[in-house]
Amino acid sequence: MAFFLGVDGGGTNCRAAIADGDGVVLGRGEAGSANIMTDPEKSRVNILAAADAALRAAGLDASFGDLDAVLGLAGANVPAAARRMERDLPFASSRLESDVVIAVKGALGAEDGIVALLGTGSVFAAQEEGIVRTVGGWGFRLSDLGGGARLGQAVLEAALLAHDGLRPRSALLDALVIEAKGPEGLIIFAHSASPADYAALVPRIFGAAAMGDGAAIEVIAKARDDIAAAIDLLSVEGDPPICFVGGVGRLFAEQLARRYAARIREPKGTALDGALAMARGLV
Known part of the structure; x- marks a missing residue:
């Protein structure tokens, strides 16, 4: 056997x-x-x-x-x-x-389609006649748009900019600065943080957005646009089905449900x- x-x-x-x-x-x-x-x-x-x-x-x-x-x-x-x-x-x-x-x-x-793999990092892939083509997935420092690490990094960057008066403050941003014991704490964290450390902020970002926090909403909107751009790039012919995979993927499947309503499928x-x-x- x-x-x-x-x-x-x-x-x-x-x-x-x-x-x-x-x-x-x-x-x-x-x-x-x-x-x-x-x-x-x-x-x-x-x-x-x-x-x-x-x-x-x-x-x-x-x-x-x-x-x-x-x-x-x-x-x-x-x-x-x-x-x-x-x-x-x-x-x-x-x-x-x-x-x-x-x-x-x-x-x-064996079906054709697009997969958005969104966890700590991100990568987008299209399968056509068994051949897989990918976009992204080069690591969160220069790539992995829409992944958890980039979301966490973006909200901490926003917190530092808000502290300096370069963007509007919000309850989430103020809390992050306070918890870090000031902007210096954010910098110390950033020098040693792993992608998973940044991604650990994702539930908090989505929770704050649900409560109307403007900064959280903006971070999610930017990531949503990046994800949609990758999916649209891979949708070269027709409207292939889309599967969202990973913990962050499930969150953005909801975010993009209206845009891709007829195309989103369960893996x-x-x-x-x-x-x-x-x-x-x-x-």
Whole structure:
């Protein structure tokens, strides 16, 4: 009997699932981060740990050498990093894809469409006849428009500008300056903050916007326009369906519901579902 391994590995964790030829998931496993560009050796350890946990959960009398694997990994869009990792994996066959590709395959299956992946970062992808084209996803410092990190960064920038009198104040902006113990605190935070630290402000931004805070509304409106611009760029022909994926994605699906009302669809499945479908040759 054939067994298939799907892996979804990112900067936070690595998830694996094993399925049989009918697509029945037999076991799942999880381990730490798997960004093969930033830490290839740690990624390999975590990939194998997640796969081993899935094997044990499945209770199979099988080994890594019995698994045909598709792995969607952060950093796999860098060909040299992907080739190195493929050589080091013990599976019967290994195909590496970026984590974006498996998310698209999970959300759309084999259908054409657009996926807006919005979490801490962001990337936008269009699938046409099985080919995936992406926009963005280069990291929050220069890209990732509409992602959680950029939203948090934008509201803290607005707080500093309001403190200096260069833009209108608001209750949210005043609170952020006070909590940081002044503008110096904002600067200290910015020098050491991770993307996740910035993104942690997203619930607060949306909560303040719901209460009518002008600064929060403006930050969200700018992000909404950036997201719409990326979607429109990818909508080169016709009006393909759109899936919003990720925690921030769900928030902006509501924000953009009127603009794209006839096109927004629920994702068919997860990124891990996409990796398994690719391993089975379905997409």
